Amino acid sequence: MSFYNSFARSILVPVHDAVKGERTMKNLRALEASQWWPSAQLETLQSERLQSLLQHTYTHVPHYRRLMDERDIRPTDITSAAALALLPVLTKATIRENLRDLVAEGFPRRELRQDRTGGSTGTPMTFYGTRDERVNYGYARHFRALGWAGVRFADRMVVIHEMSGTVSPSQRVLRRLDHMLHRVTPFDTGAAAEAYLPDVVSTLRRTRPSVLRAYPSVLYLIATFLKSSEQSITSIRTIVAGGEQLFDYQRQAIREVFGVEPFSKYSSMENWDIACECEAHAGMHIQAEDLVVEVVDDRGNPALPGQQGRILVTNLHNYGMPFIRYDTDDYGRLIPSTCSCGRTLPMLDITVGRCRDYIETASRGRISGTGIGIRNMATMGVTQFQLVQEIAGQVTARIVAPGLPRADSQDAVRRAVVEILQKRFGDDTGIQVEFVGRIDPTPSGKHMAVVSRLA
Numbered sequence: 001m002s003f004y005n006s007f008a009r010s011i012l013v014p015v016h017d018a019v020k021g022e023r024t025m026k027n028l029r030a031l032e033a034s035q036w037w038p039s040a041q042l043e044t045l046q047s048e049r050l051q052s053l054l055q056h057t058y059t060h061v062p063h064y065r066r067l068m069d070e071r072d073i074r075p076t077d078i079t080s081a082a083a084l085a086l087l088p089v090l091t092k093a094t095i096r097e098n099l100r101d102l103v104a105e106g107f108p109r110r111e112l113r114q115d116r117t118g119g120s121t122g123t124p125m126t127f128y129g130t131r132d133e134r135v136n137y138g139y140a141r142h143f144r145a146l147g148w149a150g151v152r153f154a155d156r157m158v159v160i161h162e163m164s165g166t167v168s169p170s171q172r173v174l175r176r177l178d179h180m181l182h183r184v185t186p187f188d189t190g191a192a193a194e195a196y197l198p199d200v201v202s203t204l205r206r207t208r209p210s211v212l213r214a215y216p217s218v219l220y221l222i223a224t225f226l227k228s229s230e231q232s233i234t235s236i237r238t239i240v241a242g243g244e245q246l247f248d249y250q251r252q253a254i255r256e257v258f259g260v261e262p263f264s265k266y267s268s269m270e271n272w273d274i275a276c277e278c279e280a281h282a283g284m285h286i287q288a289e290d291l292v293v294e295v296v297d298d299r300g301n302p303a304l305p306g307q308q309g310r311i312l313v314t315n316l317h318n319y320g321m322p323f324i325r326y327d328t329d330d331y332g333r334l335i336p337s338t339c340s341c342g343r344t345l346p347m348l349d350i351t352v353g354r355c356r357d358y359i360e361t362a363s364r365g366r367i368s369g370t371g372i373g374i375r376n377m378a379t380m381g382v383t384q385f386q387l388v389q390e391i392a393g394q395v396t397a398r399i400v401a402p403g404l405p406r407a408d409s410q411d412a413v414r415r416a417v418v419e420i421l422q423k424r425f426g427d428d429t430g431i432q433v434e435f436v437g438r439i440d441p442t443p444s445g446k447h448m449a450v451v452s453r454l455a
């Protein structure tokens with residue numbers, strides 16, 4: 001650890017906390033201790049925080065007070081995470097329809113932070129977080145997750161993400177100062193398309209970061225570009241992939257080109273850091289002191305240990321607009337075993353997938369459309385691949401293959417793709433193959449493997 005790393009952690013960030021009246025470092029130290037607690041002690045802390053949140057919610061949030069009264073439930077009936085099943089699942093549709101009644105009565109409006117999600121789902125959703133949850137707890141979870149990946153305070157870092165919209169001149173100055181002090185170089189995902197990859201590589205060479213953070217799809221583009229152009233970046237010792245599912249073929253390409261094993265991190269706009277891999281790479285540790293993570297079946301009932309289901313999150317610190325049993329639209333499974341690293345936090349399977357990543361087949365039901373044969377397709381000259389479904393039982397495969405200008409070459413790839421997809425989805429599922437010049441990312445910079453437009 002360099003002098004500046006030590007200075008940032010022991011002086012720079014604590015002084016920032018003191019000046020701003022924040023508790024990020026205090027909460028980080030608490031999280032760094034509690035991750036080693038016995039499981040029973042963690043569960044006790046989580047239950048205490050859950051009961052406090054539920055009592056506040058019943059007293060101050062009209063939507064939940066109405067739900068509990070209709071079901072003759074009182075906050076004292078829910079004494080642990082296991083009893084949360086007494087309450088219904090909170091969906092994005094419910095939030096859109098009941099936004100006003102989900103905000104706590106009497107909560108100081110200056111403490112609320114309006115935000116918006118939906119760039120990758122296509123359906124925007126406005127919600128409210130709080131300054132306390134975001135800064136004091138969310139930042140602490142974020143720093144701990146990066147610490148699991150071996151990232152130290154003020155490590156030189158390039159972060160490729162979506163740049164925020166309009167900001168005031170003063171906010172722009174403060175953001176630049178923050179980046180400078182923490183030695184972070186941001187790069188807009190809007191400029192991380194293939195045409196801008198030389199600029200990305202130039203930035204990495206110029207700044208010589210030890211840490212690179214980006215969407216898995218963006219990291220994969222960078223890795224394949226470096227490999228094809230016979231270039232290398234030697235300064236990077238840690239890669240953190242988040243915002244999308246990290247597929248095995250992406251992990252392999254990143255490891256091959258950069259010489260490091262990427263860390264997969266699971267987060268969301270609504271709840272910030274939820275879970276992250278540690279050095280064991282055996283699953284994601286759930287940030288259970290601040291969040292309750294459930295895995296349930298399609299009816300909202302708890303899934304069996306190790307069984308895949310929908311991921312629900314309850315944020316234990318958002319008192320402004322409580323998210324209780326919030327449906328993330330993601331799939332995953334809880335891992336019943338503990339991690340070899342010694343941390344006692346519960347574990348989530350690293351193969352987290354979006355609910356909308358599933359294809360409705362003609363006769364085989366709903367099947368995941370992610371991670372399908374892209375490694376094999378790469379040998380055919382395919383550089384990008386996306387499945388689009390607008391009608392159940394029919395799928396369009398959009399393919400970018402710039403090295404296949406001839407019709408006969410495209411026909412051979414078309415037949416191979418149809419064979420791969422029908423093997424997965426069934427011969428009675430209609431497959432159309434469309435060759436395109438490029439597949440644009442979403443406004444937030446994500447590259448969607450599956451686009452489902454089913455109602």
